[in-house]
Amino acid sequence: MSQDQQITTASGIPVDDNQNSISAGPRGPLLLQDFHLIEKLQHFNRERIPERVVHAKGSGAYGTFTVTHDISHLTKARLFAAIGKKTDTFARFSTVGGERGSADTERDPRGFALRFYTEEGNWDLVGNNTPMFFIKDPIKFPDFIHTQKRCPRSNLKSPSMMFDFWSRAPESLHQVTMLFSDRGTPDGYRHMDGFGSHTYSLINAAGERVYVKWHFKTRQGIKNLSAADAARIAGEDPDYAQRDLFGAIERGDFPQWEVRLQVASEQQLEDWEARTGWNPFDLTKVWPHRDFPLHPVGIFELNRNPDNYHAEVEQVAFSPANAVPGMGYSPDKMLQGRLFAYHDAQLYRVGTNHQHLPVNAPRCPFHNQQRDGAMAVNNGGAAQNYATVNATGSAPRGMGHGEPELALRGGAGRFDGRGMEDDYTQAGNLFRLLTAQEKLNLCANLAGPLSQVSDEILQRQLAHFDKADSAYGDGVRAALNMK
Structure with missing residues (x-):
């Protein structure tokens, strides 16, 4: 005012x-x-509303998504209906483990959360700047995050907690390798790629499903900070990434990402799994580009800063459950867990009617029988607050939005694949892709926290490096000796 x-x-x-x-x-x-x-x-x-348990510190902006290539044969979602079609968007980038006052340059995955305000409702793609994750079953997520937060006794971050967990969970090695590489400290948010990470699905007008992985390739080019520069900037300007993103948009230097897609039919994934032994719905794995090439879809641009950080960036409430007609999910266990956990977190953190806030409200009309509770800004007026029952039956087909039925395999139970699944090949492939200097940086970055853990934890973790690539384990040992 x-x-x-x-x-x-x-x-x-x-x-x-x-x-x-x-x-x-x-x-x-x-x-x-x-x-x-x-x-x-x-x-x-x-x-102060309760800060997010993860992704507490973040930056956000509005923008547009523009279709550049036709994928209407894959999905009936209207936002892809025609080349040149534009959809309003909102994006929030974040560090995962730190509190709201933490530094933007800490070694941490970065959240890459996108909202598309489509004419059929909001589509939320809630991903990271990495295509994989540390775990494959959501029942371990609270345990994992506790190890990344503070020790309950000392209230300090604990390398022992982190590597005790990682060394007992070999499936984490792929993401640990990415995290301690140069990409673990990106140079702001504009110079990093984004990924939907999970396997999702698209459904076309004929009711045919394909599985997909979303990629957002920065048009600004990949830029990372050295460990030394990241530590220095954390002291000099802990809001470095926020300042960079806000400033770029203010001066008209609008960041852009090329939206691309990996696509596979169910049969292709079955054949690939039979050949490689990798579960295509396992979040600790990636789909290699040589097997599933990237297809261009459109351009994502950020071009307007929020007017009020709290109202828009802090209170934005994403959920991967927000999928519009023409989009669906997959058997990815981590995705299945997030479909519940994200919306539940927003109900606690922001409130029962968080979807009524402008940044969360769809840009299209919406109607339901939800009423009352805190912040009931749009409480339905005099409209009926219950759905009538169709006494003759409703003839349900598929699962929702016209999505076909999903075939299930095996009986219900708890299944542990440890010792029976390959957790090392893809981590080794990632290590072998790095340049000689990047390998040295990776090993040096790992040596820092590993020098603070017990010998039992250290030997467990070194054994994982050895199984991924003997040069990986040797490099970490050399860096530890130097330290």
Whole structure:
């Protein structure tokens, strides 16, 4: 508001004095009847909503997605209906493990969350700047995140907690290798790629399903920080990535990403699994580009900064469950867990009616029978608050949005693939892709925290490096000796 506008209470009642409390005489005490004072202090005490358990510190911006290539044969989703079609978007980038006051340059995966405000509702693609993850079963997610946070006794970050978990979970090695490479400290948010990471599905007008992986390739070029520069900037400018993104958009240097897609039929994935032994729905694995090449789809651009950080960036509430007609899920266990966990987290963190907030509200009409609760801004008016029952039956087909039925295999139970699945080949492939200098950097970055763990944990972790590539283990040992 401008300086000359009338101050009011939140209910719009004019405030005649915003400088002095109502007191019993010039020196007080204060009177409870000063509602403006009470309201002002009450709101101040409640200015902070609970921070996200993960992805607490982030930056966001609005933009557009423009279709450049026709994929209407793969999906009936209307946002892809025609080349040149534009859809409004919102993006939030974040560090995963740190608190809201942490440094932007910490070694950490980066969240890469996108919202598309389509005419059929919001589509949320909630990914990272890495195509894989540390675990493959969501039942281990709380345990894993606890190891990345603070020790309950010392309240300090603990390399022992981290590597005790990783060394007992060999499936984490692929992502650990990515995290401790140069890509673990990207140079801001504009110079990193993004990935949907999970396997999703697309459904066309004929009801045919294909499985896909989403990729966002930065048009600014990949740029990473050395470990030394990342540590220096953390002290000099802990908001480095926020400043870089906000400043670029303010001066009209709009960042862009090329949207690409890996596509496979169910039969292709079955054949690939039979040949490689890799589960295509395992989040700790990637689909190699030589087997599943990238296909261009469009351009994602960020071109407008939010007007209010809290209202838009802090309160934006993503969920991978938000999929529009023409899109679907997959048997990826981690995705299945996130379909529940994200929306549940938003209900706790922001509120029951968080979808009513402008940044979360769809840009198309919406109708349901949800009523009441906190922040019921759009409470349905006089409309009926229940759905009538069709006494003659509704003849359901498929799972939703016209998605065909998903074939299930085997009986229900708990299944542990440890010792029976290949957790090393892809991690070794990633190591072998690195240049000689990048390999030295990776080993040096690992040697820092590994020099602080017990010998038992160290030997367990070194054994994983050896199985991925003997040069990997030798390189870490050499870096530890130097340290």
